[in-house]
Amino acid sequence: MTGAGVRALSLLDFFRTAGKLKSVRRQGWVDRGLPDAESVADHTFRAMVMAWALGRMAGLNTDRLLMIMLLHDLPEAEAGDATPYADALGRASDLADRVSRWRQLVSSEQLAAAKRGKRRVEQQAAEQIARDLPAGLGDELVELWLDYTERRSPEAKFAAQIDKLEAALQAIEYRAAGHQADAENFLLSAREVVEHPILVQLLAELEAEANG
Numbered sequence: 509m510t511g512a513g514v515r516a517l518s519l520l521d522f523f524r525t526a527g528k529l530k531s532v533r534r535q536g537w538v539d540r541g542l543p544d545a546e547s548v549a550d551h552t553f554r555a556m557v558m559a560w561a562l563g564r565m566a567g568l569n570t571d572r573l574l575m576i577m578l579l580h581d582l583p584e585a586e587a588g589d590a591t592p593y594a595d596a597l598g599r600a601s602d603l604a605d606r607v608s609r610w611r612q613l614v615s616s617e618q619l620a621a622a623k624r625g626k627r628r629v630e631q632q633a634a635e636q637i638a639r640d641l642p643a644g645l646g647d648e649l650v651e652l653w654l655d656y657t658e659r660r661s662p663e664a665k666f667a668a669q670i671d672k673l674e675a676a677l678q679a680i681e682y683r684a685a686g687h688q689a690d691a692e693n694f695l696l697s698a699r700e701v702v703e704h705p706i707l708v709q710l711l712a713e714l715e716a717e718a719n720g
Contacts, residue, residue, distance in 0.1 A: 518640050525637055528585040535589040536675070539607045542687050546678065548581050548589055555580075555674045559667060566666060566706050572652075573663040579649060580656045580667060583633035590629070592622040608690045627657060669707050672698040676711070680718045691718060 529549040537545035556577045563573040581589070593607075593614045606613060614622075634653045638646030655664045676698040682689035695715055702711050 518642070521640055522637065525585050525640075526582065529581065532584055532589055535591045536607075537678075537682070537689075539591060540688060540690055542682060542689065548584050551674060551678070552578065552581055554677075555667075555670055558670050558674055562670065562706055562710070563663070563666065566704060568663050568666055572661070573667060575648075576652050576656045576661075576663055576667045577670065579652050580671065582637065582649070583630040583653065586633040586636060587629045590626055592626050593619060608688075608693060611693070631657070666704060666707075669698075669702045669704055672701050673707055673711060673714075677714060680714065683718075 529552065530547050532548045533545045534548060534551055556574060559573045559577040560570060563570040591607075593610045631654075634650055638649045640646075641649065655661050656667055659665045659668055672694075676691070676694040679689045679691040679694035683691045695711075695718065698711055702708055
């Protein structure tokens with residue numbers, strides 16, 4: 509088989525891997541018992557639309573921001589969408605109730621350790637996915653994912669804030685549809701990280717709508 513043929517097969521495998529995100533459910537919603545919870549791909553799509561519109565307003569490198577947003581959850585295609593507090597909370601029958609109180613049930617040390625473990629597993633997945641890509645693409649994937657994870661660039665910092673803002677918006681929409689979506693905790697999580705003035709204003713508007 510020619511080199512071009514090998515690369516084409518590798519890209520097809522990569523596209524199949526990326527396609528898994530269409531069926532990986534967002535674990536936070538699964539934990540809360542939501543039926544037909546959104547997929548990781550669902551979340552990524554709207555986060556990208558938000559990044560496109562808000563990144564322009566913020567004067568950021570929109571191309572880089574969109575690439576970071578596109579790839580930020582890609583390792584979950586192989587690693588799954590484990591929440592950072594799942595191990596500490598366990599898988600009891602009352603998990604949906606306990607998850608809404610995780611701030612009282614999980615210490616900061618437990619949460620930090622769980623986040624480190626999640627990052628380690630996802631980095632291994634990112635590197636594994638990258639190995640199946642042409643060198644340039646694989647290197648770019650890992651670099652962008654690490655940028656997001658370590659918040660190196662202004663675009664990565666902005667993307668991380670959009671990630672929380674999109675989740676809060678989804679929680680409010682789920683609550684409006686009659687689900688126990690724990691919107692207050694998602695709004696609190698967003699308030700803890702959202703700091704860019706444009707996003708602070710948008711979050712304030714979202715909270716006013718949610719409490720109105």
